[in-house]
Amino acid sequence: MATLHATPLRLGGLSWLVPVRAALVSLVGAGVLFFLVAIDLAVGDFPIPVGDVVRTLFGGGDEGQRFVVMELRLPQTAVAVTVGASLGLAGALTQTLARNPLASPDILGVTDGAAFGAVLVIVVAGGSGYGGGLVSGQLQEIGLPIAAFIGALGTALLLYLLSWRRGLDMQRLVLVGIGLGATLTAATAYLLVNARIQDAASAQVWLSGSLSARGWEHGRPVLITLAVLVPLSLLLIRSLNAMLLGDDAARGLGVRLQLTQLGVLIAAVGLTSVAVAAVGPLEFVALVVPQVALRLCGASRPPILASMVAGAVLVVGADVITRAVLPFALPAGIVTAAVGAPYLIWLLVRANRRRTA
Amino acid sequence: MSTSISERPTVVAPSVRRGSVKVLGLLTFALVLVGLLSLALGSRYIPLGTVIDVLFHDDGSEAATIVHALRIPRTVLAITVGIALGVAGALMQGHTRNPLADPGLLGVEAGATCAVVIAIYSFGIDELSGYAWFALAGAGIASIAVFAIGSTRRGPDPVSLVLAGAAVSALLLAVTQAIVVRDADTLDSYRFWVVGSASGRSLDVFWQVLPFVLVGLLFAAMSTPGLNLLQLGDDVAASLGLTPWRQKALGIAAVMLLAGAAVAACGPIAFVGLVVPHVARRLGGVDYRWLIPYSALLGGLLVTGADIIGRLIVSPAELQVGIVMALIGGPAFVILVRRTRMVRI
Numbered sequence: 001m002a003t004l005h006a007t008p009l010r011l012g013g014l015s016w017l018v019p020v021r022a023a024l025v026s027l028v029g030a031g032v033l034f035f036l037v038a039i040d041l042a043v044g045d046f047p048i049p050v051g052d053v054v055r056t057l058f059g060g061g062d063e064g065q066r067f068v069v070m071e072l073r074l075p076q077t078a079v080a081v082t083v084g085a086s087l088g089l090a091g092a093l094t095q096t097l098a099r100n101p102l103a104s105p106d107i108l109g110v111t112d113g114a115a116f117g118a119v120l121v122i123v124v125a126g127g128s129g130y131g132g133g134l135v136s137g138q139l140q141e142i143g144l145p146i147a148a149f150i151g152a153l154g155t156a157l158l159l160y161l162l163s164w165r166r167g168l169d170m171q172r173l174v175l176v177g178i179g180l181g182a183t184l185t186a187a188t189a190y191l192l193v194n195a196r197i198q199d200a201a202s203a204q205v206w207l208s209g210s211l212s213a214r215g216w217e218h219g220r221p222v223l224i225t226l227a228v229l230v231p232l233s234l235l236l237i238r239s240l241n242a243m244l245l246g247d248d249a250a251r252g253l254g255v256r257l258q259l260t261q262l263g264v265l266i267a268a269v270g271l272t273s274v275a276v277a278a279v280g281p282l283e284f285v286a287l288v289v290p291q292v293a294l295r296l297c298g299a300s301r302p303p304i305l306a307s308m309v310a311g312a313v314l315v316v317g318a319d320v321i322t323r324a325v326l327p328f329a330l331p332a333g334i335v336t337a338a339v340g341a342p343y344l345i346w347l348l349v350r351a352n353r354r355r356t357a
Numbered sequence: 358m359s360t361s362i363s364e365r366p367t368v369v370a371p372s373v374r375r376g377s378v379k380v381l382g383l384l385t386f387a388l389v390l391v392g393l394l395s396l397a398l399g400s401r402y403i404p405l406g407t408v409i410d411v412l413f414h415d416d417g418s419e420a421a422t423i424v425h426a427l428r429i430p431r432t433v434l435a436i437t438v439g440i441a442l443g444v445a446g447a448l449m450q451g452h453t454r455n456p457l458a459d460p461g462l463l464g465v466e467a468g469a470t471c472a473v474v475i476a477i478y479s480f481g482i483d484e485l486s487g488y489a490w491f492a493l494a495g496a497g498i499a500s501i502a503v504f505a506i507g508s509t510r511r512g513p514d515p516v517s518l519v520l521a522g523a524a525v526s527a528l529l530l531a532v533t534q535a536i537v538v539r540d541a542d543t544l545d546s547y548r549f550w551v552v553g554s555a556s557g558r559s560l561d562v563f564w565q566v567l568p569f570v571l572v573g574l575l576f577a578a579m580s581t582p583g584l585n586l587l588q589l590g591d592d593v594a595a596s597l598g599l600t601p602w603r604q605k606a607l608g609i610a611a612v613m614l615l616a617g618a619a620v621a622a623c624g625p626i627a628f629v630g631l632v633v634p635h636v637a638r639r640l641g642g643v644d645y646r647w648l649i650p651y652s653a654l655l656g657g658l659l660v661t662g663a664d665i666i667g668r669l670i671v672s673p674a675e676l677q678v679g680i681v682m683a684l685i686g687g688p689a690f691v692i693l694v695r696r697t698r699m700v701r702i
Contacts, residue, residue, distance in 0.1 A: 100457060101516060101519065101520060102457045102458070102462075102519060102523070103457065107457065162691055162695060163695075165695060172694055172695075174456075174457060175456070175635065175690075176691050176694050176695070178457070178631060178632075178690075179686075179687045179688070179690040179691040179694065180687065180691060181687075182627065182628045182631075182632075182683040182686070182687040182690075183683055183687030183688060183691075185627070185683060186679070186680045186681075186683030186684045186687065187684065189551075189552045189677075189680050190676070190684070192548055193552060193680070197541055197544070197545055200544060200545075200548060201538075201544060204537060204538055204544060205538055208538055283527075284527045287523055288523065288524065291520055328539070330535055330538070330539075331534070331538060333531075334531045334535050334538070335531075337527040337528060337530065337531035338528060338532075338535075341524040341525065341528035341531070342524075342528065344520065344524040345506055345521065345524045345525065348507065348517050348520060348521050349506055351517070352506075352507075352508065352509045352514070352517060
C-alpha cells in the first residue's frame with residue numbers, strides 16, 4: 001500500500017483511479033483548515049468563543065458577534081484562505097509542468113514584476129516620493145494592488161513572447177523567466193536604494209507580504225480567479241500526468257502539448273498575480289507548499305488539491321500566529337516562512353533518515 | 358538486402374561544442390584588459406599609460422593615489438568575486454544536476470545576510486571589514502546546516518539539497534526581514550549592503566577572503582574530473598570507480614567556501630553564479646574540465662565589467678555592481694537564451 005498511492009475503483013462498466021492517500025491528506029487538511037479558520041475568526045481585541053464563531057458562520061449568533069465575525073474578521077480570513085490556496089495551486093502547476101521542484105511562479109519572474117510595479121507606485125508616486133504627493137492616500141491604496149497586478153501580468157506576457165520560438169520549451173521559459181526576474185529585482189533594488197528611507201520602509205513592509213487590514217475588495221478578485229482557474233486546472237490533470245513521462249511520450253499519448261502548456265501557464269500566472277496583488281509576495285508559499293504536499297501524499301508529482309489545502313492552512317495559520325501569538329506586529333509573509341520552512345526541513349530530515357536506515 | 362545494410366546512411370554528427378585553449382587564452386586576455394580598464398576608468402579618467410607607470414612605481418602623485426588606494430582594491434575584489442561565483446555556480450549546477458541551481462541556494466547568501474543584519478542591529482557594527490567576518494560565519498553555519506539536512510548517509514542528495522537550501526534560506530530571510538521591517542536604522546545600512554558592491558572596500562577585505570577562495574578553488578579543481586562521471590548518475594559513477602559521496606562533499610564544500618567568500622567581500626551579488634555557467638556551456642560545451650575554467654574567467658569578466666559600467670553611467674555618482682549586472686545582464690541573458698539552442702545538462 002505504501003507504494004501504491006491510487007486504488008482502482010470500479011462501478012459497472014466505469015473504472016477510475018482514486019488517489020486514496022492524497023484524498024485522505026486533503027480531507028484531514030480541510031478539517032485542520034476549518035479549525036484554523038474558526039480560531040482566526042475567534043481571536044482579536046474582542047474574543048469570541050470558537051463555538052459561537054461556528055454558530056455565527058452558519059447563521060446563528062447575536063448581532064454584535066455577527067458584526068465582528070462577518071464584517072470585521074471574515075474578509076481578512078477569506079483573503080488568507082484564498083491566497084494560500086491560489087499560491088499552492090500555482091506552485092503545484094508550475095513545478096509539475098517544468099518537472100523541477102525549484103520552478104515556482106516566483107522564479108518565473110511574475111512575482112518580481114508585481115513587486116516592481118508596487119514599489120514603483122510607493123517610491124515614485126508616494127506621498128514623500130519624487131511625485132511629491134501626486135498620488136497619495138486613497139488613490140495609492142487602490143493603486144497598489146492594481147500596479148502589482150499590471151506588473152505581474154506584463155511580466156508574464158513578456159515572458160511568453162520572449163520564450164516563444166517555434167513552440168515553447170520549458171527550460172527556455174524558465175531561463176528567460178530568471179533573466180526577466182533578475183532584471184526586475186535589480187530595478188526594484190535601484191528604486192529602494194534611491195528612495196527616501198520612509199518610502200523604502202513602507203516598500204519593505206509590502207515586499208514582506210502582509211495580510212493586515214485586508215477586506216473584500218482584496219478578497220473578491222482572488223475568489224473569482226480561483227472559481228475560474230481551479231476547474232481549468234482540474235481539466236488539465238490528465239494531460240499533466242502524461243507530460244510527467246516526457247514531452248515525446250505525452251505527445252504519443254495524444255496530449256496537445258502547446259495547448260496544455262499554455263493552459264497551465266495561464267492558470268499559474270493568473271493565480272499568482274491576483275494573489276500577489278492582494279497581499280504582496282508571499283514568495284515562500286508557492287515554492288514549498290507543493291513539496292510539502294508531495295511528501296505528505298507520497299505522490300509522483302505535486303498533488304493539485306492537497307497543495308491548495310496545504311497552502312490555505314499555512315497562510316491562515318500564519319495569520320492566526322501573527323494576530324494571536326506574537327506580541328508585536330509582523331508581516332504575514334515572514335511568519336509563513338518561519339512556520340513553513342522548519343516543517344519542510346523536518347520532512348526532509350525524516351525522509352533522509354528513512355532512506356539510510 | 359545485404360547491400361543495403363552495408364550502405365548505411367551517412368550520419369552527420371551534430372557539431373559538439375568543445376572547449377579550446379585558444380578561447381581560454383582569449384578570455385584570459387580579455388580579463389586582463391578589463392582589469393586594466395577598471396584601473397583607468399572612473400569619475401576621473403587616467404590614461405592607460407599612466408596607469409601602468411604608477412602601478413609599479415608609486416610616485417605619490419594624485420593618479421598613483423587614486424589607482425593604489427581606490428581602484429586596485431575594487432578591481433582585485435571584483436575579479437576575485439567574479440571568479441569565485443562563476444566556479445561556484447558551475448559546481449552547484451553540476452552537483453545538483455539542476456540548471457536552476459545557483460550558489461545562493463545553499464543558504465550561503467541568506468546566512469551571510471542574516472548575520473550582517475544581526476551585526477548591524479545587535480552589535481552596532483557599521484564598517485565593511487566587520488561585516489565580512491559576520492558574513493563568513495553566517496554563510497558557513499547556514500551552508501553546513503543545509504548540507505546536513507540535504508544529505509543521506511550516501512552523501513548529498515540533489516533534490517533534498519536544493520529544497521533544504523530553499524527552506525533554510527527562507528527561514529533566515531524571515532529573520533532578516535523581521536529585524537529590518539521593525540528597525541529603520543538597520544534597514545538604512547542593510548539596503549546598501551544587500552545590493553552588492555565592490556566599492557569602498559580596502560585591500561584588507563581582499564586578504565581576509567583570499568584564503569577561503571584559494572582553498573575553494575583547490576577543492577573545485579579536485580572535484581571537477583569526477584563531476585563529468587557524476588552526470589551519469591551515482592550508480593554508474595560508482596561502478597566506474599568513483600566514490601560519489603566523497604566527490605559531492607568536496608564539490609559542495611568548494612561552493613560554500615567560494616560563495617561564502619564572495620558574499621563576505623562584496624555582499625550578495627545574485628545572478629552571476631546562475632547565469633555564467635549557462636554562457637560558459639554555450640562557449641565550451643558540457644565537459645566540466647573546460648566548463649569550470651570558462652566559468653571562472655567569464656565570472657571575473659562579468660563582475661568587473663559591470664563594476665566599470667556602474668561607475669560610468671551615472672558619473673560622478675555610482676550604481677552598485679549587483680544592480681548594474683542584473684539590469685544589463687538580465688536582458689542580455691534573455692537574448693542569449695532566445696538566440697541559441699539550449700544545451701541540456
